[in-house]
Amino acid sequence: MIKAIKGFNDILPEQAAKWLRLEKILAEVLARYGYEHIRLPIVEQTDLFARAIGGATDIVEKEMYSFIDKSEPPTPLTLRPEGTAGAVRAVIEHNLLRGDAPKLWYIGPMFRYERPQKGRYRQFHQLGVESFGSALPDADAELIAMTYLMWQMLGLKDEMQLQLNSLGESDERHAYRDALVSYLTDKQDQLDEDSKRRLSTNPLRILDSKEASTQALLADAPKLADFLSDESTAHFEQVKAYLDELGIKYEINPHLVRGLDYYNKTVFEWVTDKLGSQATVCAGGRYDGLIGQLKSMNTDKPAKSEPGVGFAMGLERLLLLIEAVAPFDDVAACDVFVVAHPDVYSAGVRFAQNLRYDRADLRIKMGGATSLKAQMKKADKSGARLTVIIAQQELDEQTISIKNMQTGEQQTVEQQWLSSTDNFSI
Structure with missing residues (x-):
C-alpha cells in the first residue's frame, strides 16, 4: 500500500474544517491591524536560507530539504524551512519598500528534516507576519499586541505566557559571545554533547539548552543584558512600557535567543504548559539587518538595510492547544x-x-x-x-x-x- 511519507500528514475533512475556522479568525485579526496577504513560493535558492538563517544553525546544517534543479547551470534549491527569508526576498525583488512600509502576512507549509513528534512534523504549517520600515519599538509592541488579540479571539488568553528578551545589536552580541565562550571553554567537559558542538559554531544557542546540568552551569555565566548599549536598552524598555500600558503580562527570559542568526534587539515567544512540557506556539522578533544582508548577497559591497520585525506561529501546535483547552464548538460540514x-x-x-x-x-x-x-x-x-x-x-x-x-x-x-x-x- 502506498502511504504518506513519514512526517508528511494528510489533513482529512473533519480536521480541515477546524483549520479553516482557525485561519479565518487569524485573518480577521490581521485585517483589523491593516496587514495585507502575500503568497510566496515554497521553493527558493538554497543560498537565500544559508545567508539569512546562518550557516551554523541546526536548520541549515541538518534540517533543510535541498536538491539540484535541472536548469543550466544547475541551481541548488530548497523547500522553505521558514518564511521570513522568502518574504524579505519578495520585498526586495518587487521594490515594496519604495515610499511605503509594508505590513504582510502569509500562511502555508514549511519543511524541515527532524524527528516527527506530536505537533511537530517534517511538513508543518505556519502563519508568518512581517512588518517593514519602522525601527521604533511600537512596531515590536504592535505585533505582540496582535498575537494577544488572537489568543483572546481563540479563547486561549489564559493559556499563553509571553517571554521577552533583547539581543541588542550585532557588535554587542559578538562581545557577549566572546565572554560566554571564554566562560564555558574552561567548563566544556561539564556541557552536554550538543552544547559542546555549539561552543565553536553557535554558542548563544547553548543558552536555551534543555539539559538541566547545562542550565545550572549557565547560572553564573555572563549576562547578555550587561553588554547592551544605552540605545538597545532604551528600545527594550519602551517595548515593555507599551505592553504595560496594554495590560499584557510578560516575563524576561535572559536565555531566549531564538535559533536564527538574523534577529537583533527584541525577541519574544508565546509558550504554553498545556501540551505537556513547555511548548512554543508563536515566536518572533526584530531583524533590522536582514534586508541589507540579502541585498548584498551577490556583491562584496554593503547595502542599505531597512528595519523589520515579524513572527511565525505553528498551526499544528496551535490546533492541539485549541483542542485541549478551547475546542471549536461547531465545525460541522453541513447545516x-x-x-x-x-x-x-x-x-x-x-x-x-x-x-x-x-x-x-x-x-x-x-x-x-x-x-x-x-x-x-x-x-x-x-x-x-x-x-x-x-x-x-x-x-x-x-x-x-x-x-x-x-x-x-x-x-x-x-x-x-x-x-x-x-x-x-x-
Whole structure:
C-alpha cells in the first residue's frame, strides 16, 4: 500500500474544517491591524536560507530539504524551512519598500528534516507576519499586541505566557559571545554533547539548552543584558512600557535567543504548559539587518538595510492547544441536509439551490436520488442540525417537512418554497 511519507500528514475533512475556522479568525485579526496577504513560493535558492538563517544553525546544517534543479547551470534549491527569508526576498525583488512600509502576512507549509513528534512534523504549517520600515519599538509592541488579540479571539488568553528578551545589536552580541565562550571553554567537559558542538559554531544557542546540568552551569555565566548599549536598552524598555500600558503580562527570559542568526534587539515567544512540557506556539522578533544582508548577497559591497520585525506561529501546535483547552464548538460540514423522494428529486434540487442563493451562511448537502431511507442515513451521518424532507405530498401542498436531528422533532411548514426561501430559518 502506498502511504504518506513519514512526517508528511494528510489533513482529512473533519480536521480541515477546524483549520479553516482557525485561519479565518487569524485573518480577521490581521485585517483589523491593516496587514495585507502575500503568497510566496515554497521553493527558493538554497543560498537565500544559508545567508539569512546562518550557516551554523541546526536548520541549515541538518534540517533543510535541498536538491539540484535541472536548469543550466544547475541551481541548488530548497523547500522553505521558514518564511521570513522568502518574504524579505519578495520585498526586495518587487521594490515594496519604495515610499511605503509594508505590513504582510502569509500562511502555508514549511519543511524541515527532524524527528516527527506530536505537533511537530517534517511538513508543518505556519502563519508568518512581517512588518517593514519602522525601527521604533511600537512596531515590536504592535505585533505582540496582535498575537494577544488572537489568543483572546481563540479563547486561549489564559493559556499563553509571553517571554521577552533583547539581543541588542550585532557588535554587542559578538562581545557577549566572546565572554560566554571564554566562560564555558574552561567548563566544556561539564556541557552536554550538543552544547559542546555549539561552543565553536553557535554558542548563544547553548543558552536555551534543555539539559538541566547545562542550565545550572549557565547560572553564573555572563549576562547578555550587561553588554547592551544605552540605545538597545532604551528600545527594550519602551517595548515593555507599551505592553504595560496594554495590560499584557510578560516575563524576561535572559536565555531566549531564538535559533536564527538574523534577529537583533527584541525577541519574544508565546509558550504554553498545556501540551505537556513547555511548548512554543508563536515566536518572533526584530531583524533590522536582514534586508541589507540579502541585498548584498551577490556583491562584496554593503547595502542599505531597512528595519523589520515579524513572527511565525505553528498551526499544528496551535490546533492541539485549541483542542485541549478551547475546542471549536461547531465545525460541522453541513447545516441543512435536503432529502427528496426520487420521484420529485429535481424539486429538491431546486429547493437546495434556492436556499444556497438566499442563505450564504448555511452549508447545504444532498445525498443523491436514492431511496428516502438511504438519504436519511446520509443525513444522520452528515452531522446536519436540520433535515428538510420533500416528497410528492409536500410538493402538492407546497410545504416542507423539517426534522431537528438533535431532538428528532419534525414539523411541516407551509411555504411557497419553490419561489422563495426568505422565511426559512435555522
